[in-house]
Amino acid sequence: MNFHYQGRDIHYEEYGQGQPLVLLNGVMMSTASWKPFVQAFSAHFRVLLIDLMDQGKSAAFPPGYVMEDQARMVLALLDHLGLNKVFVLGTSYGGALALQLAVLEPQRVERLLLAATRAYTDPLFRDMCEGWIHATASPQAFYTATIPLFYGATWQQQQATWMAQRRELLESTAFSNPDFLARMKRLIASIMDFDLRDHLGLIRCPTLVLAPEEDLVMMPWEQERITVGIQGAELLRLPGTGHVLFLERPALFVSLVMGWFAHRDSPQVL
């Protein structure tokens, strides 16, 4: 389906019935990335997948937008679909977007799951982003600047053949596609001045933060920053796991997502 936003098309997909669960993509992801999970999630929820501005089948957008603009687009889409209360799962860039959404309209987000994300682009991450933008100059440079940081060191050792095939595929397709790389530049730029450190207190919904221990993009201490900032937030560390935890540990990811959103009983132990 397409949603018309500021004169451009936003692609979205819906699956299943039940309480709405919005999935927000990482920067290089698209609605297609969630395909392996749609069956499990849509068995219990009305799942909403969105290609954000400059992602997947959505239109290219003029440069200069920031995370808040992505959030306003998502809110407009939720209005359009009549979704007043939603569960939100965001990973990486999509997690930052989930935080931005929840800060703008806290009453709208009923429950949050943040997988490997950040609330603040610190100077280190800002320079990393700038490096990625420079690296769009060649497929090999873009691959080596980004992907080795995205997968955990453990995964890369265990899946060397898969990684090599993936490299070949990415370098010969998306990473050599000027349109894709131009979109990446704008998306990366949109998180470079991101800072919600002073606003996390506005978020009051139950929140689970997943912290992969081998994440070199959204480091474990960024997950701690989020957990400290949101009252009552739960933090779970994932040893031996990298930034793309949903690809590295898909079965665990499904049980965490379903456990967090589908089983919300609060045992009264004390």
Added chain:
Amino acid sequence: MSNFVFEDKAVYYEVVGEGRPLMLLNGIMMSTKSWAPFLPALKQAGIQALLVDLLDQGQSEAMERDFPIQLQAEMLEALLTHLQIPKIDIFGTSYGGEVALNLAASRPDLVDRMVLANTVARTNAWLKEIGEAWILAGNNPRAYYATTIPVIYSPQFYDRKAEWMENRKLLLTETAFASTSFQTRMARLTRSAESHDVTEQLGNIPCPTLLISSQQDHITPYEEQALLAEGMPNAELVMLPQTGHASFYERPDLFTALLIGFLSHRDRVVLP
């Protein structure tokens, strides 16, 4: 609530609710009663709870002499036969997790899925000494409290729940910890764990297993759970920061999500 007789001893168990059965195995000081707060969530998820007081626990009959932890696993095997359950999901915490490992090591065919919280593969020399300290403190309720409880809960939990902990201290030191029969049973249970060592058998436990560890666990440290994850072919390891040994008590909401998520959502995910 029912009794089942194993080697002349009555073993107390309860079957609660309907659905896919889950056997819950208690930590050393726990009993079937400890699970009450979690039963509504299990019911909601369509899980039938099989609660068991292990040998020398709760309402099960007292033993007369020392026994090895493997006897607990044999008892559970007999109980499952008695209940005509060919294969079951198991949750075990601490001592209960160790019993679960012994059962899964000797009868892997009986176990469908396991969730083990704060569990070790073996009682090493360090843990034996901790057990000895517990046994030595058994004749003095306040000494027993001070020896056992501060290592079970995290410093953060003590700060958060100061009043609750104080009340609990009064209650425990005046009731269970002051009871000679409780202390005799605790000593036997503690000694039974000395023989626990499944390190060589971990590779033969194929069932999908979720391992829950805690950063502030001073009885079954994180590193021991990492050893389990390394040795078991199909295990997933997660870690709760700023949480102590009694993780399911300190983080009940997240614990429930982890347990039920892992047991109820078994979708196979095929990646491109």
